[in-house]
Amino acid sequence: MGADFAPVARALSARGVELAIAPGQEPWPLVRVGDATILWQGIDDPAARARALEAGAHEVVGPWMHEAETVARIIRLADAEQPRLRIGELTIRLVDRRVERGGRPIPLLAREYALLLHLARRPGQAISRAELLRAVWRLDFDPGTNSVEVHMSRLRGKLDRGFAVPMLHTVKGRGYALCPDGYWPERA
Template sequence: MNILLVEDEPTVARLIQKGLSESGHSCEHADNGKDGLSFATSKQYDVIILDRMLPHMDGIEVLNSYRSQGVITPTLILSAKNKVEDKVKGLRAGAEDYLTKPFAFEELLARIEILASRNAPLSNTNLTLGELDLDLINRKVTREGKVIDLQSKEFKLLEYLMHNPGKIVTRTMLLEKVWEYNFDPQTNVIDVHISRLRNKIDKGFDYPMIETIRGAGYMINNR
């Protein structure tokens, strides 16, 4: 990923830049709002990490300005302002996510990777795992040649799982990617849809493909 970091605290900026570099990502840094706006409107980025309290221009001003100029780059606000009204203001200004300081770098990385993946185009029109095939163009799912009828959310849920075969997919990841929630609404919607999906994908076949990883999430495997 190519990331723009707009952050005026040198220690925080160094921590983020170092972590992103070690994770294989490139990061450009602006230490004030004016330069941050200039970078955001003149270059292409996968994600923008934006502080709220900045010299020259407040982070909300920067966000409003580049959104008004047609910049749709996914934006995560990173701020010490942790009141609900501060978060709501940032999200309503056009940010896709809001993380408060102090923060764990691992959480920041996970959040920006999710934002970037939402914006990334799908490179394949078919996903295949063993005898399970998902046709993204015709919205058709088959296993061992048998057509499986899925509802819209079930299809999207299976698509996300098949993009991550053999990997644990957490509830948070599913809520953000499939239901587009940036918080946990304490709902059993995932459990209900996973149960329905299992009944359609696994029932009547030799082995189950969707596995529950207790305390962690779900995983789809060929065996």
């Protein structure tokens, strides 16, 4: 792979992108990110680049590019491969655990992310406190604390602050619901 690729590999690793490196048909190795194949080309050779793209490579990068451009191209491919959960204007990236609402990033702590993900897997449904304790805290009993309420309050603040319509609702007597359109449907 050569020393030329080392700074790119470090930058990708710092961003959580996992690389798999395999020998290529050219004298340069292939880099795999998810299902995408990227050829690291040691020299700027447009004809070899065209052959690689025609043969199915998703991208060709090399030391002739600025490091930031190389990293951005590889991250773009990695991002396209990442599974996501979308609920209305909310996007949850399941691999790197990033959350966005309306295109705005929402930084979450691990427990907040776990709560949101559990609610997001059943949008529009009320999830009981007992179920959240089992699913997120791995407790089969009520510890008698207000941990669920505190975490839900923090999550609500992060998820709904700055938006006209809240997505996270407390459903009296039933639990909590994440509603894609922001409104809790009155259900019996």
